[in-house]
Amino acid sequence: MRILVVEDEKRIADFLCRGLQGAGYAVDAALTGGEALDHIHSADYDIVILDLMLPDMDGLKVLEKIRNRKLGPPVLILSARGGLDDRVKGLEQGADDYLVKPFAFVELLARVRALLRRGQPAPEKLQVGDLSLDCTRRKVSRAGETIDLAPKEFGILEYMMRNRSRPLSRTMIVEHVWDMDYDGLTNIVDVYIRHLRSKIDDRFPQKLIQTVRGIGYMIEAPDRPERQA
């Protein structure tokens, strides 16, 4: 899950990024409307958190451009302008939610999670073979046995399970799980896949994580193909 935070006040932007990263999301920050649009054109976001008062343009202008895109991400407006007019205007122009500053981080997080659930009709529980992942409670188990994963490992596994039986390149995995500040090599993915394999596959006869030569990785239960969730 990848989030774009559009906020020109560095202090608030840092606070949001840290909090959201701590909650396990990949987060990019844009300090201006122009930067936000560049990010939106170059990456797929699952949600955009948008401040209205930006130095170079009105946040509603950014919202309009996002809404002009096919399948644009849900937008949560964050603004000091809490008047009813402003709220109605934001929602009318296609924002999915509106939160007035100052706000409590827990409330923001709850709303982000609600929007992500809405944007993702995918089930809250993912299953591949006897491996299950609970997206809401962030729990993983295989054959009934709980498996502890680090946040990035969980992020990779969730992304793979949402795309079961689909080969994913290292770049795709990096883009979904790390934020833009991450400029390391994609072979970090190999390292994490090794960790994941040691936790979910090594002890079991049936291996779920497959290496796809020339592409990357895929998760699948080969012996017992199940219908797409």
Ligand code: CA
């Ligand atoms: Ca502002």
